[in-house]
Amino acid sequence: MSEPRDEYQRRLAKLSRLKRQGQDPFSHHSYRRSHVTAQLQSNFAEWAGQQVSVAGRIVAVRGHGKSIFVDLQDASGTVQVYAQVDVLGEEEYARFQDLDLGDIIGVQGELFRTRSEEVTVRCEQFELLAKALRPLPEKFHGLQDQELRYRQRYVDLLANAEVRKIFETRSRIVQVARDHLIEQGFLEVETPVLQPLYGGAAARPFTTYHNALEMQLYMRIAPELYLKRLVIGGLERVFEIGRVFRNESIDTRHNPEFTILEAYQAYADYEAMMALTEGLVGAMCQAVHGGLQFTYQGNEIDLTPPWRRIALLDAIEQYSGVTLSGIADAQTAREQAVAAGLQAETIEGQSLGYIIDKLADRFVEPELVQPTFITDYPVQISPLAKRKADAPELTARFEPFIGGEEIGNAFSELNDPLDQRERFEAQVAARAAGDEEAHPLDEDFIRALEYGMPPTGGLGIGIDRLVMLLADQPNLREVIFFPLLRPSGQ
Numbered sequence: 282m283s284e285p286r287d288e289y290q291r292r293l294a295k296l297s298r299l300k301r302q303g304q305d306p307f308s309h310h311s312y313r314r315s316h317v318t319a320q321l322q323s324n325f326a327e328w329a330g331q332q333v334s335v336a337g338r339i340v341a342v343r344g345h346g347k348s349i350f351v352d353l354q355d356a357s358g359t360v361q362v363y364a365q366v367d368v369l370g371e372e373e374y375a376r377f378q379d380l381d382l383g384d385i386i387g388v389q390g391e392l393f394r395t396r397s398e399e400v401t402v403r404c405e406q407f408e409l410l411a412k413a414l415r416p417l418p419e420k421f422h423g424l425q426d427q428e429l430r431y432r433q434r435y436v437d438l439l440a441n442a443e444v445r446k447i448f449e450t451r452s453r454i455v456q457v458a459r460d461h462l463i464e465q466g467f468l469e470v471e472t473p474v475l476q477p478l479y480g481g482a483a484a485r486p487f488t489t490y491h492n493a494l495e496m497q498l499y500m501r502i503a504p505e506l507y508l509k510r511l512v513i514g515g516l517e518r519v520f521e522i523g524r525v526f527r528n529e530s531i532d533t534r535h536n537p538e539f540t541i542l543e544a545y546q547a548y549a550d551y552e553a554m555m556a557l558t559e560g561l562v563g564a565m566c567q568a569v570h571g572g573l574q575f576t577y578q579g580n581e582i583d584l585t586p587p588w589r590r591i592a593l594l595d596a597i598e599q600y601s602g603v604t605l606s607g608i609a610d611a612q613t614a615r616e617q618a619v620a621a622g623l624q625a626e627t628i629e630g631q632s633l634g635y636i637i638d639k640l641a642d643r644f645v646e647p648e649l650v651q652p653t654f655i656t657d658y659p660v661q662i663s664p665l666a667k668r669k670a671d672a673p674e675l676t677a678r679f680e681p682f683i684g685g686e687e688i689g690n691a692f693s694e695l696n697d698p699l700d701q702r703e704r705f706e707a708q709v710a711a712r713a714a715g716d717e718e719a720h721p722l723d724e725d726f727i728r729a730l731e732y733g734m735p736p737t738g739g740l741g742i743g744i745d746r747l748v749m750l751l752a753d754q755p756n757l758r759e760v761i762f763f764p765l766l767r768p769s770g771q
Contacts, residue, residue: 289414295381296412313334314336316333316335322358331392332389334388336386337353338385338439339380339382339385339386349363351380360400362390363403368404377404383413383417384409386407388407389405390402390403390404390405417439432769434762444759447748447752447754447759448760448762450569450748454751455522455744461564465557468516468519469519470508470511471521472504472507473501474500475489477496479721481503484529486499486502501525505665506723506726508545513733517735518546521542522744524540525541527539531765533758535757539745543740545738548735549737549738552738554692555588555654555681556586558654558691558740559588561742562584562652562688569752570751573585578684580684583652588653590656590679593641594657594659597640600645600648603621605617605640609633611632615636621644623639623640648685650683650684650685652683654682656678656679657679659676666693666694676693679692688742688747689742691738694734702727705721705722
């Protein structure tokens with residue numbers, strides 16, 4: 282916000298004057314409220330004519346000679362406050378007149394309705410609880426500058442009721458996810474954010490250093506390998522909702538720090554994880570929209586199970602015309618991909634798995650508006666998933682898509698320690714060849730697998746993407762309180 286400097290100085294001078302008069306607005310430690318504003322609005326008949334006390338921020342002022350109306354906003358809503366010189370007296374009324382938009386006050390008085398039927402608190406006593414030194418955005422225009430909204434989310438929340446609703450929706454979605462999994466017998470756990478070796482996804486990590494231990498550590502890119510260690514330890518159904526960190530690009534669909542839900546169920550496979558996904562996402566939608574249908578960016582979406590299923594290579598052939606079944610070399614795949622429309626320089630020298638991934642990004646994902654499970658990913662791009670018994674070059678893996686957006690990743694977990702070692706070694710070779718996102722070799726995780734992990738299904742869902750869908754927002758930054766941004770002015 283670029284408020285005029287003289288307005289800031291005016292308010293600063295007013296604060297100084299108040300303090301000299303012994304009226305420091307920041308001296309209050311608390312304020313006893315009898316109600317929040319929504320209670321007064323919804324239960325007016327119960328409290329009409331009685332003394333109430335409310336507190337909040339002044340968001341509008343309307344003066345009428347010897348009386349003033351202000352709108353007082355708290356987290357639940359707003360209520361009108363009516364101040365009169367005949368009630369407060371000259372001195373207190375002058376003090377009330379001296380209040381500014383944005384000031385936080387506590388008010389006590391009778392609850393009544395005005396002639397226009399507005400629920401109103403008659404101000405008989407008030408306290409200035411905090412002085413706003415910077416003005417709020419102009420009421421009818423709010424805070425419109427998009428980048429400024431993200432940088433000053435606290436002002437964005439104050440000025441835009443619809444933004445507050447988005448984040449209330451986010452909180453409700455997370456709570457529903459937690460409750461749904463607990464009802465299914467899952468145990469909520471916490472695993473390390475600082476890890477001596479990162480893993481569980483294809484991504485570059487953030488690196489840090491622990492002074493006391495004199496060792497390099499990584500911010501986790503996924504909780505997966507630790508959660509599977511817990512399954513090995515006998516906790517048969519576990520989940521975690523937490524932050525992960527990936528040192529990647531920033532755009533409308535990616536933020537380096539985001540929230541993920543991961544769940545692991547012993548004696549289950551990826552088919553069971555599909556059913557879990559349908560139930561989990563359906564429960565979230567039900568909580569937000571009251572049913573299994575919602576609108577995202579103009580598309581009517583129906584989450585009613587069963588969701589469509591299609592194998593990855595079949596989907597690529599259907600939407601791009603490129604047939605990859607039976608192709609084992611990257612050069613042939615590159616030629617077909619370029620013929621289909623991929624730019625040659627973007628896939629030059631890349632592996633077969635990388636080319637498959639880019640074909641899916643370009644041609645398949647935008648078509649997946651209705652909920653769809655893309656299944657059976659090649660082993661080359663699925664280092665932690667179990668091979669399909671009838672097609673060992675493929676894995677029992679799926680990714681769920683809604684509204685053209687990938688919202689997660691899941692598979693029947695690889696529990697063969699010898700196969701896992703071979704996969705890790707292949708990833709190490711890929712890293713040596715230049716793939717910075719290849720998975721490192723984790724000896725301790727292999728050791729854990731050698732103690733025996735039961736057949737297990739695993740699921741990861743990106744909470745931010747899901748909130749973006751259910752709140753009908755086109756940009757991930759709209760559903761993250763404080764998205765990462767470059768320093769102002771750069």
